[in-house]
Amino acid sequence: MIKEKVRIDSGEHSSLVVTLKREANYLILFLTGAWSLVWAGITLTILYGLATNPEKIDGELIIFTTLILLAGVFVIKYFLWHLNGKERIDLNAQELTVQKLGTILTSKRKYELSQIDNFRVVTKQTSPLIFRMYGITGGQIQFGYYGNNKVFGQTLSKKEAQSIVDVLNEKLISSTRAKKNQGSF
Incomplete structure (x- = not known):
């Protein structure tokens, strides 16, 4: 039953x-998984740029980086929810x-x-x-x-x-x- x-x-x-x-929605799983990979690439690029060129750090970059990190965390949350x-x-x-x-x-x-x-x-x-x-x-x-x-x-x-x-x-x-x-x- x-x-x-x-x-x-x-x-x-x-x-x-x-x-x-x-039950996983495979479309959502694919979209959030792809977004997570793109997010990881963007985050690593920003962090590498900050580490190699720290004089470029300003308020706008910090706000943008924070927003990107928060968005990624929420997308990963829903990816994991659909996955398991x-x-x-x-x-x-x-x-x-x-x-x-x-x-x-x-x-x-x-x-x-x-x-x-x-x-x-x-x-x-x-x-x-x-x-x-x-x-x-x-x-x-x-x-x-x-x-x-x-x-x-x-x-x-x-x-x-x-x-x-x-x-x-x-x-x-x-x-x-x-x-x-x-x-x-």
Whole structure:
């Protein structure tokens, strides 16, 4: 039912861990890879020029070099995301954690379990296509959090997303029930 790119495990302390392997978009992988090679050539040329001719350093060159370096880091981030990216979703009794693995400059997004509405499959994508193609935004699984919609699972099919939604909602309901039972003693 679920392909190899999805892995569902019970983690420690009765948590549910879902790992989603990102399917590569080979066009984006090629474009970001080619851009990274060009970026490396430009960066090495600038650094060589600065090392051999330090009297040419001025404010504009420093700003330009900094912008080129930052742009390269972000392109490499999305190259790595397409090459070997994974999303790890950890649902325990207190919170939901969504983390991107296999790339750079990412952080865990944590959501209080008590503030999460049910999980559902996205019916209409609201983020721009170009952002979804590069893996910047978007997803197939959606949940409400403090009145805002949050998404994850960028390259899942609807069938895969529905299977994961069923498992997450079951765990969410059982965690909520367990908290209510603890509070009633």
